[in-house]
Amino acid sequence: xxxxxxxxxxxxxxxxxxxxxxxxxxxxxxxxxxxxxxxxxxxxxxxxxxxxxxxxxxxxxxxxxxxxxxxxxxxxxxxxxxxxxxxxxxxxxxxxxxxxxxxxxxxxxxxxxxxxxxxxxxxxxxxxxxxxxxxxxxxxxxxxxxxxxxxxxxxxxxxxxxxxxxxxxxxxxxxxx
Amino acid sequence: xxxxxxxxxxxxxxxxxxxxxxxxxxxxxxxxxxxxxxxxxxxxxxxxxxxxxxxxxxxxxxxxxxxxxxxxxxxxxxxxxxxxxxxxxxxxxxxxxxxxxxxxxxxxxxxxxxxxxxxxxxxxxxxxxxxxxxxxxxxxxxxxxxxxxxxxxxxxxxxxxxxxxxxxxxxxxxxxxxxxxxxxxxxxxxxxxxxxxxxxxxxxxxxxxxxxxxxxxxxxxxxxxxxxxxxxxxxxxxxxxxxxxxxxxxxxxxxxxxxxxxxxxxxxxxxxxxxxxxxxxxxxxxxxxxxxxxxx
Numbered sequence: 240x241x242x243x244x245x246x247x248x249x250x251x252x253x254x255x256x257x258x259x260x261x262x263x264x265x266x267x268x269x270x271x272x273x274x275x276x277x278x279x280x281x282x283x284x285x286x287x288x289x290x291x292x293x294x295x296x297x298x299x300x301x302x303x304x305x306x307x308x309x310x311x312x313x314x315x316x317x318x319x320x321x322x323x324x325x326x327x328x329x330x331x332x333x334x335x336x337x338x339x340x341x342x343x344x345x346x347x348x349x350x351x352x353x354x355x356x357x358x359x360x361x362x363x364x365x366x367x368x369x370x371x372x373x374x375x376x377x378x379x380x381x382x383x384x385x386x387x388x389x390x391x392x393x394x395x396x397x398x399x400x401x402x403x404x405x406x407x408x409x410x411x412x413x414x415x416x
Numbered sequence: 417x418x419x420x421x422x423x424x425x426x427x428x429x430x431x432x433x434x435x436x437x438x439x440x441x442x443x444x445x446x447x448x449x450x451x452x453x454x455x456x457x458x459x460x461x462x463x464x465x466x467x468x469x470x471x472x473x474x475x476x477x478x479x480x481x482x483x484x485x486x487x488x489x490x491x492x493x494x495x496x497x498x499x500x501x502x503x504x505x506x507x508x509x510x511x512x513x514x515x516x517x518x519x520x521x522x523x524x525x526x527x528x529x530x531x532x533x534x535x536x537x538x539x540x541x542x543x544x545x546x547x548x549x550x551x552x553x554x555x556x557x558x559x560x561x562x563x564x565x566x567x568x569x570x571x572x573x574x575x576x577x578x579x580x581x582x583x584x585x586x587x588x589x590x591x592x593x594x595x596x597x598x599x600x601x602x603x604x605x606x607x608x609x610x611x612x613x614x615x616x617x618x619x620x621x622x623x624x625x626x627x628x629x630x631x632x633x634x635x636x637x638x639x640x641x642x643x644x645x646x647x648x649x650x651x652x653x654x655x656x657x658x659x660x661x662x663x664x665x666x667x668x669x670x671x672x673x674x675x676x677x678x679x680x681x682x683x684x685x686x687x688x689x690x691x692x693x694x695x696x697x698x699x700x701x702x703x704x705x706x707x708x709x710x711x712x
Contacts (some may be wrong), residue, residue, distance in 0.1 A: 304580060327580045329440070331632040331665045356440075356668045356711045357453055381539045389489040390453030392538035392582045400580070 276338035301407035320325040326397035358391020379403035388402040420479040442627035444675025449543030449575035468701040472507025502560035509687040519560030525553025543575035562599035590621040631667035635664040654684030678702040696707040
């Protein structure tokens with residue numbers, strides 16, 4: 240049968256399809272990220288479930304969508320705040336941690352999980368340092384105050400937008416007196 | 417498990433010719449506007465099965481293997497080889513299919529091209545790219561007979577992200593001009609028309625598609641393409657609309673897209689005994705395409 244070789248060609252790709260995904264990379268655990276961003280501080284969890292009104296207010300203030308209605312947030316014994324959040328990468332969710340100081344400005348970010356083809360530079364300290372000092376009202380836009388990463392524009396944009404959303408969340412909900 | 421994946425992909429690349437259209441393809445036929453970054457390489461393997469012309473038996477496989485390189489963050493170049501196999505029985509289309517044929521898989525053509533990104537879909541809110549390709553082939557795509565074909569294709573590609581990239585829209589508008597010259601056939605059926613004078617063809621193609629990521633790594637999509645072709649002697653020779661679903665899996669190192677693409681409606685030239693209200697002289701009732709891309 241002339242078709243046999245051609246049909247055989249389909250088997251290898253199909254085998255690849257059913258074989259499943261390549262294992263991802265976890266760079267930091269939550270505890271390791273807390274230790275990196277708040278060395279020596281004691282962390283206390285404060286899980287928060289957003290109300291529909293809060294979601295609406297955050298989306299309006301940050302001009303972005305709130306996908307997860309339950310926040311993972313901790314307070315630090317030295318007065319700061321620590322968030323763990325996920326944004327959409329090209330293939331998988333990107334998990335990152337955001338640290339805010341007592342005044343609500345960005346103290347630092349850490350990438351916990353990143354499994355994309357390109358854009359490993361999101362873990363580069365120089366790229367992450369661009370976020371330090373950002374507050375509510377900062378542009379937090381790609382190519383404006385945050386550098387784009389070639390080949391990972393969606394990932395770098397979504398992390399940037401995620402930080403903007405968490406800053407609005409902190410001001411409107413968690414850090415609200 | 418990674419060994420199984422690598423082995424399977426290695427076999428796929430070696431054995432199965434495919435096509436590539438620059439960067440990860442969420443859909444089978446309508447391309448996206450993204451490019452791979454400077455220094456990046458991607459190997460594509462695209463297999464298309466063209467099946468059923470209403471009468472008799474017709475099945476053809478087009479296979480392309482293509483390699484793409486990121487010259488800069490905005491410009492990619494690619495080159496590839498094409499393979500063709502045609503198996504047809506009890507079917508004769510005057511001017512196109514002389515009769516029973518069983519050809520290939522045989523090396524049938526070469527392709528070279530580039531993709532220039534003008535706007536980035538994530539950073540500029542709307543993606544826009546220009547893709548161009550030069551293709552030379554020596555086997556007739558429809559019959560597997562000897563036929564020299566040189567074509568130049570230019571596509572304008574749009575892309576828009578919605579829902580933070582969870583939903584992706586792509587749209588294409590393309591123009592392809594082709595010079596074709598068929599070799600004579602000695603044992604043609606009596607009265608069978610097989611023109612051997614060179615001809616020029618102009619094809620216009622437009623397509624649109626949506627792809628939605630329903631769980632991490634997996635996208636479900638749908639796309640449609642309208643194609644029409646004009647020829648020197650007959651004017652509008654054909655038109656057709658194909659539309660169908662796609663399933664896409666993507667990870668950091670490789671991706672795959674499977675598309676079922678039936679012809680929904682079509683017109684233009686028809687052949688004797690054709691009953692379906694479709695264009696089946698140059699097209700088939702359905703196509704199935706499997707694409708695989710590997711990043712390295």
